[in-house]
Amino acid sequence: MSDTLVIVGGDAAGMSAASKAKREQPEMDVIVFEKGEWVSYAACGMPYYVKGAVEDLDDLVTVTPEQFREEREIDLRTGHEVVGIDPEAETVTVEGRGEQFEQSYDHLLVATGATAIEPPFDGLGLDGVFTIHDMDEADAIEEYVSERSPDSAAIVGGGYVGIEMAEALSERGLDVSLYEMLPHVLQPFGDTVAEAVEEHLREQGVDLHLDTAVSGFEGESSVERVALEDDSRAVDIVIVGVGVAPNTDLAEQAGIEVGETGAIATDEYGRTNYENIYAAGDNAEARNVVTGDPDHVPLALTANRAGRAIGQTVTGDPEPVGETAGTAIVKAFDLGAARTGIVDEQRASEAGFDPVSVSISASTRAHYYPGGEELTVTLLADRDSGTLLGGTVVGREGAKRIDTVAMALTGGLTVSELRDADLAYAPPFSPVWDPILTAAKVLAGKLDA
């Protein structure tokens, strides 16, 4: 008799695991329970649907439920919620389509994802107040904008989602205000990136309120005003994007351990404290490539990769889920901003490093070649070892060059080794010293001093 792999949650991690397990071992029974109706969709694409750059919400779906069922022979059950896990009996309790039943498993993957945080704001339930946590919500926002033609939007939160939605709604013709309670937007990207993005948001007409706490929303049935500490402002639509929290309730109720980050603790193969229960995706920890410590980075690649590795591991060919550098990139109107590793001096100190950093700005192309843009690169290193800890870039082109820094972290390179790397040069693509190399050169000089 063949093994049964049960997967809770049908998004990136879950469906990657299901597909990989089935490809490696076609005789395995692979059952996925997804409480919603959408599976394997690109949540990161939702702002671009609202913006109008993506025509159809279905375009964000990579593989349809029918394809999973028919082409990949995965027993995918949408509209089914797993409400309990019994690790001793090796069963899950499932509710869906009006019934409740038990399903036994040999291997279980908990891929329940994360949920957009809803702060305790007054008026969260008003019409026109949205969090952007799933496809139905994206659809609802688009519909609201199309049908009600709001003039003004308030975005609460200056993270990825807030900034992408500011761009999307500006493109739709709305006057956009953005409220961030911290001193800067994009907190995980560090001050240099934040300041460049803030300047650009203002240039683009976004009314930016930093260090500004929102207390709630006011209105009759639809939202009419956003309430601040001692003020309130008229607004026609509100998007709340203040981060996500891992969905761990189901796991915790079953005695699955949660780490210090609040996400499910896993080993290098994605295993929880139960030998045959795995966790992957936005609800699970991953090991940080710089510190070696558990980290929680709810991003798509981490989820896909871990799911895929676990799908292979359960077939008897163990594959590590990979480490995270927390690499991230975001488009803010015409700017690209990106980060990898540790970019915060305080966090570096807490991890036992003696951080030294530099920021430089250099052109993305040879100085004489048309169309070059200034790229600002910040690198952080440990003084004693010279090891690179992380970096950020921001500019109108070239933000993907963060991958060069991410690869240096993967290789555990020193700043001098990065400086001496043989990167590609031709006038249309780079100066002789790529901006990343220039930053490494300056930082290496500072470390030598």
Added chain:
Amino acid sequence: MSDTLVIVGGDAAGMSAASKAKREQPEMDVIVFEKGEWVSYAACGMPYYVKGAVEDLDDLVTVTPEQFREEREIDLRTGHEVVGIDPEAETVTVEGRGEQFEQSYDHLLVATGATAIEPPFDGLGLDGVFTIHDMDEADAIEEYVSERSPDSAAIVGGGYVGIEMAEALSERGLDVSLYEMLPHVLQPFGDTVAEAVEEHLREQGVDLHLDTAVSGFEGESSVERVALEDDSRAVDIVIVGVGVAPNTDLAEQAGIEVGETGAIATDEYGRTNYENIYAAGDNAEARNVVTGDPDHVPLALTANRAGRAIGQTVTGDPEPVGETAGTAIVKAFDLGAARTGIVDEQRASEAGFDPVSVSISASTRAHYYPGGEELTVTLLADRDSGTLLGGTVVGREGAKRIDTVAMALTGGLTVSELRDADLAYAPPFSPVWDPILTAAKVLAGKLDA
């Protein structure tokens, strides 16, 4: 008394060394002899001057002779040729401005560069036949095109220069034919890149002749025809770009050893067989990061970096010149093509590896995000160790992603480690799995099989 550093040749390697030595040790006497009048110029920019994308030839000069002399206090003597080196006496013989004299040195850097190869073609001396080896030649080509308004051009050689000049002269309105004696253009980039570039060159109207040897050029005083084995074709201007050869005569006459590649042999600090004589730039070898063997890669970054390191070493703070991966990138009309490491199975086998390779094509952006272009990625690895050996990319955007592969080589990573690297994803910048990661994933699967 302070040391004297004498440098032969005032381009990338020479001026980088001069500037660095003077910055680290201002009291050092730094004398640069350059036989021409141009120093520190961007030879790679010359095709873009001919194309018209760069307005003024002076724009290609990074630092002027006056700046070197006045701001950096370098004793730069243009129009001075070093005609002999006496390693025992530690002197060089110099001719210039009508006189000959000896100059003693404590440290000597030979940075004589390379010269465009002139094959034994008939009619090389005809008006309208150019190699593109220096700024005066670039100027002459531009002048010829502007004044004579030629209708048709023949490019001999399908390397970087040939392809860049094909683009430049097409842009100037000429009908361009390109002759390559090998079966493919861009031989160091491998067949996958070559075939993509060839298809694109034809789409752009270049009349491409592969496997076609040119025997010479015919005409009265100006070139009128290009002669092939059993044919000849009318043409108004010819550019010969069949590669460069290192300028080693001066060094060899002094007993400085040349390696198997034909360039000057050096150690990790750029030292020749004489303790206080260094070589750097297009005339010198560098160590290959993959094989550890001496290699000759006459490219700008290698020259700049080695010059800079030697400039530091001579001040008493030794700095390795860095290794080369042979990383290169070229623009061919709307395509970018790039390479790094070993991409040729035969060369890999000769270096003792058991090569396995894959090529994949994937979009540069999320599938639903507008403007993505197909990027074709080829990776080569060693079967036994799983170590990455090299790779190429080609496409309308994203060719700079070769740096990700170059960094993997710098870190000595395996294909699995590259596959598991945490690269940046957001829909406008990449699919969840960057094309480089997808290629690594497929290659890792092939290695496991």
